Amino acid sequence: MSETLDFNLQAEAPTAEQLDKHFSALDDSVGVIDSLVESPRENQTAEEAAAEISRNVEHLALMLEKDFIKDAGRSLAAYKAAIKKGSK
Numbered sequence: 001m002s003e004t005l006d007f008n009l010q011a012e013a014p015t016a017e018q019l020d021k022h023f024s025a026l027d028d029s030v031g032v033i034d035s036l037v038e039s040p041r042e043n044q045t046a047e048e049a050a051a052e053i054s055r056n057v058e059h060l061a062l063m064l065e066k067d068f069i070k071d072a073g074r075s076l077a078a079y080k081a082a083i084k085k086g087s088k
Contacts, residue, residue: 029056033086057086
């Protein structure tokens with residue numbers, strides 16, 4: 001199992017390292033959304049780009065609902081903006 005899946009089965013809060021990995025994944029989703037909203041990849045149809053944007057918006061939305069993300073003391077503004085941008 002990956003660390004993320006392992007964490008989902010645990011009751012305790014993530015370690016600082018795990019939290020950093022979660023936020024890194026959130027940052028990756030923002031990057032994907034920003035990039036694909038501007039222009040699909042060369043080998044990607046508009047429908048494929050829309051599906052990838054949708055998956056990343058869903059990832060951000062699901063993670064922002066988690067208490068350990070809300071309580072991390074980090075700004076969530078970029079993630080909320082990416083959800084809005086990707087949902088248009």
